[in-house]
Amino acid sequence: MTATASFSPDVIVIGGGLHGCSAALHLSMRGLRVLVLEKDHVARHASGVNAGGVRQLGRHVAEVPLSVASMALWHRIRDLVDDDCGFESHGQIKVAETEAELETLHARVAELNALGFTHEEMVGRDELRSLVPAIADHCIGALVSRGDGAAIPFRTTFAFRRKAIALGARFQEGGAVTRLARKGGLWSVETADGGRYEAPVVVNAAGAWADRIAAQVGEPVPLEPVAPMLMITARVAPFIKPVVGATGRTLSFKQFPNGTVLIGGGLLGRAVRDENRAELDFSQVSVNARTVWDLFPCMRGATIVRSWAGIEARMPDQIPVIGPSGTEPDLYHSFGFSAHGFQLGPIVGRITADLITDGATDLPIAPFRIGRFAEAATRNAA
Incomplete structure (x- = not known):
């Protein structure tokens, strides 16, 4: 041919x-x-x-200029591809559970501000709860990028x-x-x-x-071929709009309009590249589930209905x-x-x-x- x-x-x-x-x-x-x-x-x-995260939040500093430029395209994605791609911009949030994590986030904001970027900002306990009412009581603040969001991959x-x-x-x-x-x-x-x-x-x-x-x-x-894992729950009543991650743990957590909740963040299964498939590591799936248990008490009765992994390239x-x-x-x-x-x-x-x-x-x-x-x-x- x-x-x-x-x-x-x-x-x-x-x-x-x-x-x-x-x-x-x-x-x-x-x-x-x-x-x-x-x-x-x-x-x-x-x-x-993948999890469909559309984020500037937490980017490697080398990626930040590209991420900011890409976000401008995401906010007019329908003009580019004649489809809104399921893109919703309710912000992304990285939660701090300890004072040490809070200091890490403050240092991150200072680093970005010194480079001329202002899209990441700190919020305290009260504003965190206004943004994410369901977050666990022990969470004391967060880093927020308000223009971020998620789409359907x-x-x-x-x-x-x-x-x-x-x-x-x-x-x-x-x-x-x-x-x-x-x-x-x-x-x-x-x-x-x-x-x-x-x-x-x-x-x-x-x-x-x-x-x-x-x-x-x-x-x-x-x-290195890697296999990031995801899982999704049965539908629950709507309770969150932003995408939430954690500072000291691996997490990407969001709820779809239909009520299902997607849980990921990069914990890995096994990529079998030559066989074109990925295997789940259920011990790591349980780590993700434990994080959700700790950060979102309202999710403790939720049912996981499916888990999967794709094959990705990591440098x-x-x-x-x-x-x-x-x-x-x-x-x-x-x-x-x-x-x-x-x-x-x-x-x-x-x-x-x-x-x-x-x-x-x-x-x-x-x-x-x-x-x-x-x-x-x-x-x-x-």
Whole structure:
């Protein structure tokens, strides 16, 4: 199977998760012909099964400028993809249970303020209870980002896909990329189902499999496949609107309009990458349940109806790889979002399009260069 004469792509995007679909959309908006190659189906892993947090709160400082820019896109997401993606902005809150945790949050605000960012603010015990009446009595304050919220991951990814297709992008699903090679100014991409495609430019947005693409062009990276777990309850009466996390524990807690409650935060199962599946670790699921028991007494009678995990790519420094290849021209990376890439999807697609069409972007992406791992290895060996 080859790209036909009637559709010769300018760019091939490897990976049909949110970041691949976002890159396809932004490139299509600029008039480029885009082909997305997805080994399974769009939103099969992390992009379809994550917690849907749309947060600036608690970001690595290198990610903050991107997160702020992406939030502006989220607040007009319907204009971008013709769908509100289930996005609701009731804020995100990180609760402090001890004085030591409260001091940690104060230090965080001071750090961000020194960098010129004011979207995170401290609230005391009384305002915390006005925002989250159901929070346990022992919680003494919180960090709040009022413009944050949550969306529906599967719906969001497919909204980006639909809009990209409406603008001319094409998607080929069901065949993993097996070979990537460049010759005569063109990339040749082969897939397990016998496909062969050519384009001048390639974007590596292959998620937990992106290191295998990078290794083919001499850019090995220490990517770790991980399996963040989630669980959801039966419906309970509405009692909370913001998304709540904790300072000293792992938690992402939110209630949907239908009354069900989603519980996650990044505790891990086991990713079985070569078998394309994830296994739950029920000892860790119980840790998440215990956190909810402690922080939300009203949930102690709730019934967990389902638990699951997706496969995600985690980098050692917990920030993604974004930007051009360091070994080959016309190759760009967008992967390794370390279980917190959902909110960044809209802006990273735009950044990728900037790099391909303009050769630069107006956002600071130097911390995300792929070469940082080789540089660190060289320093450690010296």
